Amino acid sequence: MRRIGRTDLPRAQREALRRATVVEWISLGYIAIAITLVGTVMGGSQAMRTAWIEDMLSTVPQIAFLVALLVIRRAPTRKHPYGYHRAMGVGHLVAGVALLAVGALLAFEAVSGLLRQEHPSIGTVELFGQTVWLGWLMVGTMLLILVPPIVLGRIKQRLARQLHSKLLLADADMSRADWTTHVGSIVGVLGVGMGIWWLDGAAAAFISAGILRDGARNTRAAILDLMDMRATTVDQSEPEPLIERIDATLRRKPWVRRAASRVRDEGHVFHVQAFVVPRRSKVRVEDVDRAVQSVVDLDWRVQDVAIAIVSELPSPESDGGRSLRGGGERASG
Amino acid sequence: MVLSRARAPRAVVAAAAAAVLLGGCALLERIPADPDGTLETVSGGVLEAGASLSDPHVILEDDGSLRGDEVALVESFADEIDAEVDWTVGGEEALVGSLEAGELDLVVGGITDATPWADRAAVTRPHDEVVRPDGSTDRFVVLLPMGENALLAALERHIDGGLP
Numbered sequence: 001m002r003r004i005g006r007t008d009l010p011r012a013q014r015e016a017l018r019r020a021t022v023v024e025w026i027s028l029g030y031i032a033i034a035i036t037l038v039g040t041v042m043g044g045s046q047a048m049r050t051a052w053i054e055d056m057l058s059t060v061p062q063i064a065f066l067v068a069l070l071v072i073r074r075a076p077t078r079k080h081p082y083g084y085h086r087a088m089g090v091g092h093l094v095a096g097v098a099l100l101a102v103g104a105l106l107a108f109e110a111v112s113g114l115l116r117q118e119h120p121s122i123g124t125v126e127l128f129g130q131t132v133w134l135g136w137l138m139v140g141t142m143l144l145i146l147v148p149p150i151v152l153g154r155i156k157q158r159l160a161r162q163l164h165s166k167l168l169l170a171d172a173d174m175s176r177a178d179w180t181t182h183v184g185s186i187v188g189v190l191g192v193g194m195g196i197w198w199l200d201g202a203a204a205a206f207i208s209a210g211i212l213r214d215g216a217r218n219t220r221a222a223i224l225d226l227m228d229m230r231a232t233t234v235d236q237s238e239p240e241p242l243i244e245r246i247d248a249t250l251r252r253k254p255w256v257r258r259a260a261s262r263v264r265d266e267g268h269v270f271h272v273q274a275f276v277v278p279r280r281s282k283v284r285v286e287d288v289d290r291a292v293q294s295v296v297d298l299d300w301r302v303q304d305v306a307i308a309i310v311s312e313l314p315s316p317e318s319d320g321g322r323s324l325r326g327g328g329e330r331a332s333g
Numbered sequence: 334m335v336l337s338r339a340r341a342p343r344a345v346v347a348a349a350a351a352a353v354l355l356g357g358c359a360l361l362e363r364i365p366a367d368p369d370g371t372l373e374t375v376s377g378g379v380l381e382a383g384a385s386l387s388d389p390h391v392i393l394e395d396d397g398s399l400r401g402d403e404v405a406l407v408e409s410f411a412d413e414i415d416a417e418v419d420w421t422v423g424g425e426e427a428l429v430g431s432l433e434a435g436e437l438d439l440v441v442g443g444i445t446d447a448t449p450w451a452d453r454a455a456v457t458r459p460h461d462e463v464v465r466p467d468g469s470t471d472r473f474v475v476l477l478p479m480g481e482n483a484l485l486a487a488l489e490r491h492i493d494g495g496l497p
Contacts, residue, residue: 044455119368119480121455124489131490133365133482195366197480 010300016162021069023159024062027152027175031059034145041137044121046113047188047203048138050106051181054211058149058178060098061171061218064091068167072267082304088267092167092222099215103208110204119197122189138189142182149178164234164268164301166225170218177214181207231265240265242302246272246295250307253294255279255287260313269303275310283309365482372414372484375438380416382407383428385442390473393422403441403473406460410491429453432478439488440476448474455479460492 009017038052071087074080122138124131153175160169184203191199221236231240243263250259261274272295288307295305367373375381384391390403399420411418421428421437429450431437444450446459459472477485 119478121477121480121485122365122482123455123458123485124493126458126493131486131493133486135365135482190364192480192482193364193366195368195370195482197368 013163013300016159017069020156020159020163020165020168021066023152023155024066024171027062027149027156027171028059030145030148030152031055031062037141037145038138041134041141043123043134043138045135045138045185045189045192045200046110046118046120047185047200047207050110050204050207051142051185053102053106054178054181054207057099057102057211058171058174061092061095061167061174064095065165065167065171067091068267082266082271085266085269085303086226088165088167089222089226092170092218093226095167095170096215096218096220096222099211100219101215103211103213103215106208107205107212110201110208114198114201114205117197118201120192120200122192133193135189135193139186142186142189146179146182149175153178161234166221166234166236166265167267169234170214170221173217174214177210180210184210225265225267228264231263231270240270242270242299245298246274246302249294249298250274250276250291253287253291255283256291258313266303269301270299272302272305274305274307275313276307277311277313278309363483365486367481367483369435369478369481371438371478371481372487375416375484376414378416380407380411380414380418381421381436381438382411382418383421383423383431383437383440383442385423385425385428385440385444387443390443391441402461403443403475406475406492407439407441410488413491414487425450429476432476435478438478438484444474444476446472446474448476450476453479455481455485457485458489458492 034055035052038048038055042048042052065088068087068091071084074084076083122133122135124133125137126132127137153172156168156172156175160166160172184207188200188203191197191203224236231243232238233240240263243261246261246263247259250256250261255278256276257279258277259274261272263270263272274291274295276291288309292305292307295307296302384399384404386393387401387403389401391399391401392404393399399422408418421431423431425440425442425444428437428440428442432440432454440454446456448454448456450456454476455478457475457477459474461473463471463473465471475488477488
């Protein structure tokens with residue numbers, strides 16, 4: 001894929017995107033195997049059931065990413081003048097809400113099972129003429145599928161930063177935290193094996209709490225973006241430094257007296273709306289065109305720059321604090 | 334001394350490893366365990382068995398004794414763990430209630446793996462399969478108290494050992 005909407009991707013990003021797609025397909029293949037394995041040995045353990053559903057759920061961000069990739073590559077049309085970038089945000093929101101809902105359901109099941117003092121039953125299987133406790137197979141399976149998500153998660157995390165993809169980063173975080181799910185279910189099963197029946201429900205509650213946390217974090221991140229929060233770095237920890245650079249670039253133009261911009265994150269790329277107060281009342285069209293070009297040249301993520309020539313800035317040039325939640329710093333004029 | 338200092342940790346590690354190994358083996362034998370210790374109580378004592386009448390698995394003779402393939406299964410399992418069987422004959426719901434209350438250790442009576450009691454009792458693997466005239470298969474199981482996994486494993490091992 002060479003383009004996202006209107007932007008030609010630089011070589012590094014093109015390569016990162018290709019690899020991200022491959023890694024997501026590998027993740028899906030791995031999870032298909034994991035789901036099959038865990039499904040065959042699941043038995044009566046609530047912790048195993050919860051881990052199993054967690055594995056299935058972890059495909060939601062991956063599928064959302066792959067589907068959104070198909071959508072966002074389309075160029076803007078008359079009907080969709082801003083392009084299709086928001087598909088990423090929509091996918092992110094769907095993934096977050098799905099996690100929240102299923103996490104809540106599983107947490108309820110785990111806690112109510114504990115309250116009703118349900119003792120989980122795990123029987124045996126006949127394997128090569130031997131009677132083997134199913135719990136051992138569960139522990140073995142969980143150990144087997146413990147490591148790959150950690151490796152895949154690390155790769156995805158790096159690619160997500162290169163691609164400025166919050167959906168991919170969320171997916172990477174989930175993959176990296178996957179081992180707690182698997183270790184949790186091992187603890188639950190071994191607890192049952194030692195006759196500590198409540199350890200299974202406790203492990204299930206712990207795992208579902210993890211799913212809930214993932215859901216809450218993803219939903220929050222997706223909503224913040226869809227609400228057109230000022231663009232941030234990909235982990236949403238601080239404002240995107242590019243905003244300052246855009247303003248500085250515009251202010252350096254000799255014909256510009258003051259400049260400030262609104263930058264919103266469309267999923268992978270930014271839409272920039274810049275307000276410029278010129279020194280004189282007459283502005284040359286070529287100067288404006290050149291200013292647009294110099295902003296676009298700043299970063300591959302900059303897409304769709306609109307410069308408005310105004311007599312007064314609609315918002316303060318600087319918002320003072322760097323807090324993400326500082327309200328009203330960009331009141332519309 | 335340098336030498337003994339180097340050696341001491343190695344000895345400690347070896348001892349710790351041996352302890353973990355021994356402890357692990359002792360622990361492994363006890364997995365799975367019963368939260369309520371049913372298998373331990375029953376072994377060498379009395380096995381409280383519930384039976385719901387179901388020809389040909391559980392049949393009540395005129396003299397009040399029971400016979401049938403599931404009666405034989407329970408008797409042979411009791412033999413293996415050195416227990417006497419105390420039979421309680423009743424309807425399935427009453428028997429499953431007693432199973433939950435801990436008054437019975439197992440229930441038989443033509444119950445299949447499609448049993449609706451699966452939420453309230455542990456179900457063993459099938460000990461017998463019968464193909465019905467319509468082509469479907471009945472897989473006959475034994476009901477046990479929920480979560481008594483040592484008992485479950487012992488009975489399933491007995492089933493795997495082959496039936497008379």
